[in-house]
Amino acid sequence: MATELSATSGHVARPHTADVIVEAWAPTRMACLEELVRGVVATFAHVGSAQATREVPLEVNAQVDEDLVIALLDDVLYLLDADGLVVVDVELEEDEVDGSVEGLFRVTPVERVVATGAPPKGASRSGLSFLPENAAWRARVVLDV
């Protein structure tokens, strides 16, 4: 299992017969989603000490949390396929009034990271969860690999 663990926040990849499950946790909603993004990237690339070469702004307006998770991970895969960019880090902020999420991806060209596995084709809604748990937030997603 690929794991980045700490007491308060982290991510872990868990087995699934043909695919991969990524779980993430953190004290806040946005920190949890940031961990989820890192966990998804870790399934296919070792970003290690790769420096971001640019920042890409992001904005997600989703009706429900499931759509938010899907849209965010779609952004990660879009940058990889369309622009050849791997997300090395992410910062998210949620508008408390309208619930929209803004932030930025720090990215680097795919040539600057070590490919460690197959990139996901997409994030499934089956088994997807993003919920508060014991004064923290926890996310879980099945990736089609």
Place this chain on the structure above:
Amino acid sequence: MAPVTLVPETPYRWRLERTGAMRVPGIVFAAGTLLPDAASDRSLEQLANVATLPGIVEASYAMPDLHWGYGFPIGAVAGTDVDSGGVVSPGGVGFDISCGVRLLVSDLHRGDIAARIGHLMDILGRRIPRGLGPGAVWDASADDLRAVLRDGARYAVARGFGVDEDLAHCEDGGALPGADPAAIGARALARGAHQIGSLGAGNHFLEVQVVDDVLDERTAAAFRLDPGRVCVMIHCGSRGLGHQICQDHATLMQHAMRTYAIDVEDPQLACVPCDSVEGRAYLGAMAAAANYGRANRQLLAHATREAFRETVGSPSLRLLYDVSHNLAKFERHVVDGRDRRLCVHRKGATRALPPGHAELPGDLRACGQPVLVPGSMGTASYVLVGTTEGGAFHSACHGAGRTMSRHAALRLVRGDALRAELERAGIAVRAGSMRGLAEEAPFSYKDVDMVVSTCEHAGLARRVARLVPIGVVKG
């Protein structure tokens, strides 16, 4: 969902009785030893969920390579009655729309290339784009992309990437009718813009194979498959374009389902009536992605022919067949004595047309459709042929079927050790990443010999020839 119970009907056919919201039973084609382990694989529960889809007829079917997916299990077939409110579900096709296989048959035998296989694999390794991100055989323009979405492999051939004979040996003549590029979002187009002619990663591969065993001499002769014959198998799909189309339309349907009062057991089963605004939009986009997938394999076949020309002279590499195993198609089938128009979803299942079927090209019609079954890396692949009796709307398996997670595989073998083991077995490997290689270790899959044997015993398709790899290109 209540625990699922299988009742044996024959040694190779099991019935999942209707319970709860199931509209039809489930039918599993498998030898007892191939049935999924309920403790680690929830595919039977998923098969029961598929049986709840509006308009489903006969049964939700499972092939012998059934395994746990998301929403639909992998290795599933479901037909819905289009004219009675039957639904289409992007989850019943999967992210990799028109993922499929093509097999090229050379005029060479193993001894003809034995001394040059290393050089051939080096050239294939350089010419076949794979792995992370964009990069493709063809630097296609926006106009090219639009034409590919409409005309699939036909456009690729018209642009010089193949010969007309290829198209006769592609499912649907290389282009699925009904493509609607306008139903594809900008993101999907951008993801697919620079990937026409690329393998991707995961279980996708290009293998140089030789015929290891002939099981049906008459059909094998018609397919030009004799012992030692060199072939090339290409397994890939519609890349980021297809993946994004699946996601976009599944999201739309997630919300549109309320309009049609549809409730599903699993969100990845989101669906709408085929004959609805959203259903037609998905089917149009899916057909365009299928065309992209066929063009993708056509471009890779072209690159393969170039590599053969460069290294082993100018041999013929004739296309035996190109067939998808992730697709939903309108087909006519007799159900309960009535001829009906069905939307047949095959997710990890291969169409297997019987002998005499009008959709087959003249030189294959008497035999039946070649069913191409890629095995796990380093073991064997098979060519089967459709049978008259068939089953599951004339469908068969699509591969060996995974039993072990990628994580478990990584715990058991390192990529470099696996590569050395394959090389010792006479298989030249050109891999994009060592971890990706280890994730596809052969022991992660069911025994492909057992899977195809079960297909034959169950009457779904008949074995024609067994092929083994001598060279593997992987992402």
